[in-house]
Amino acid sequence: MREGELTFTFNRRLVAYKQGDTISAALWRNDIKIITRSLKFHRPRGLYCGNGDCPNCLANVDGVPNVRTCTTLAENGMQVTMQNKFLSTRIDPITVIDHIFPRGVNYHHRFIRPRFMTGVYQGIIRRMTGIGKLPTMIFEAKPTKRIVIDALIIGEEPQSMKIARTLADENLKIMIVKNKIGYTLTHQNDEETNSILSSADSIEHDLSERKNVKIIWKTNAIGAFDDGTIGISSKDRLYICKSKIISLSEKGREQPIRFVNWELPGIIQRHAALDLISQNIRLGKRVVVAGEPNHAKALGELMLSKGINVTAIIYRSSSVDLNNKDKLSDISKIGWRIKAAIGRNELRKIIIANDSKQMILPCDCLVTCGPAAPNIDLAKQLGCGIETDRKSFPIVTVNGDFETMKGGVFAVGSVCGLRSRRESWEAASTAGKAVTERLRRMGT
Amino acid sequence: MTREEIIEAIVLGYRDIESLKRYVGFGTGPCQGKQCIMFAREILIECGISQDTGMTSRPPLIPVPLAIMAQEESDEE
Numbered sequence: 001m002r003e004g005e006l007t008f009t010f011n012r013r014l015v016a017y018k019q020g021d022t023i024s025a026a027l028w029r030n031d032i033k034i035i036t037r038s039l040k041f042h043r044p045r046g047l048y049c050g051n052g053d054c055p056n057c058l059a060n061v062d063g064v065p066n067v068r069t070c071t072t073l074a075e076n077g078m079q080v081t082m083q084n085k086f087l088s089t090r091i092d093p094i095t096v097i098d099h100i101f102p103r104g105v106n107y108h109h110r111f112i113r114p115r116f117m118t119g120v121y122q123g124i125i126r127r128m129t130g131i132g133k134l135p136t137m138i139f140e141a142k143p144t145k146r147i148v149i150d151a152l153i154i155g156e157e158p159q160s161m162k163i164a165r166t167l168a169d170e171n172l173k174i175m176i177v178k179n180k181i182g183y184t185l186t187h188q189n190d191e192e193t194n195s196i197l198s199s200a201d202s203i204e205h206d207l208s209e210r211k212n213v214k215i216i217w218k219t220n221a222i223g224a225f226d227d228g229t230i231g232i233s234s235k236d237r238l239y240i241c242k243s244k245i246i247s248l249s250e251k252g253r254e255q256p257i258r259f260v261n262w263e264l265p266g267i268i269q270r271h272a273a274l275d276l277i278s279q280n281i282r283l284g285k286r287v288v289v290a291g292e293p294n295h296a297k298a299l300g301e302l303m304l305s306k307g308i309n310v311t312a313i314i315y316r317s318s319s320v321d322l323n324n325k326d327k328l329s330d331i332s333k334i335g336w337r338i339k340a341a342i343g344r345n346e347l348r349k350i351i352i353a354n355d356s357k358q359m360i361l362p363c364d365c366l367v368t369c370g371p372a373a374p375n376i377d378l379a380k381q382l383g384c385g386i387e388t389d390r391k392s393f394p395i396v397t398v399n400g401d402f403e404t405m406k407g408g409v410f411a412v413g414s415v416c417g418l419r420s421r422r423e424s425w426e427a428a429s430t431a432g433k434a435v436t437e438r439l440r441r442m443g444t
Numbered sequence: 445m446t447r448e449e450i451i452e453a454i455v456l457g458y459r460d461i462e463s464l465k466r467y468v469g470f471g472t473g474p475c476q477g478k479q480c481i482m483f484a485r486e487i488l489i490e491c492g493i494s495q496d497t498g499m500t501s502r503p504p505l506i507p508v509p510l511a512i513m514a515q516e517e518s519d520e521e
Contacts, residue, residue: 039473039474040445049479052506053475053478053479054475054478054479055473055474055475055479058474066474066507068507103446103448103449103452104445104446104448104449104452105449106449106452108467131473131474138511139509139511139512140511141509141511141512141514141515142512142515143515143516143517143518144512144515144516144517144518145517145518146517220505220506221505222503222504222505222506222508223502223503223504223505224503225503231503231504233504233506233508233512236509236512237512237515238508238512238513238515240517253478253479255479255482256479256483258483258486373482376498376501377501377505378501378505380498380500380501381501381502381503386497387497388497392485392489393482394497394498
């Protein structure tokens, strides 16, 4: 290691990172793909969603178990250790249970007889499975804050900023719950997306300087309580917020694409890939992109422009808009799907198939672009009505003003089934007006 | 969790997300259903069983240290 280089340790091995790397990105930078093992079968697991949604990159960081390394920034001198591993990182003897029970283990019927052995079995199973060890140190938390406001704006989608501005202009007291600061560019590099994101960005900047607006960054709404208050958590503090109006614009959750071995280290979702690209980390020697046509195409274009060696783009649908001059057309595989990923500990190749044939593609990184499922969890807790959209995803039921069946709660964006950024951005004007009108009627 | 385990449970008669979850245990791990529930729904739909809107949602939506829930309230801004 050179002097002045930023480092942390992973299983006592020194790892160099760059400013802004998350822990798992830094590990990827150093070609370390296995971060943990799955809790039941001890299969190798590594960076996957890049969003904090999945269980694949949990590690013990400075004594705290189950830290999501894909959303935690690396810090100098951190001690990161792998959880769930038994003996060695690369060869874990417990994986034999995966071969002994290829169809899974049903604990309701197995390991319960003879009855006097149940306790013994349970002891062994509990030792072999599960996640993490309890921390030994005391967690320093700050006192809870109770906040009473006119409107609470929750969600990372850009339209939440537009709604917030409408309300801020009316001089209402509002609070914005936001995890990330600003809006970073996505893989979709079209004019419309860029203009929406940059306007949201400048609104956020403008609002952060207003007296009646409070933006609490790096926080998440963690739930709705029975008295109608919303719990919001930062790293070390709980906020309890009572608000007349709640506006929800949470981002959809990218869903995995399933095939045999879909969680093998080396296979990552779109968000994780964007994270690595933005930190200038090489994804791999041979990269394959697969998934929803519009996302896969945009991501493929972005990668090619960054000089990444994309060897194939696999589209899930046959309706893909490509012209012959397109540099993507050589590597595009339309109508193919992934059957399986192969590799002992890390991805080595994938098997793809179409209606008539099957082929093997060697690759060391596969980026999947799954469909996004609306994030309706908070809406459900608030008691909003739920329906099913045409892709059979559950969404929140709203009226023409984007008010949900629970009065005072508005849902604008993918939560209520709007499928494009533009639709959501335009809907924000209607919703903003409706919210102000409603607050006026409430006598604010 | 494996696909076979879910199918086995469906064959045994667990035919909605809530009871499947209680039998198989998906949705109770570190992702808290963020990634596994949709998979279970897909299998249910494949098996021709009615569409389900998912499991009951309860706080906390993301993992939170117990210590921050146990703090006293303060008035200072």
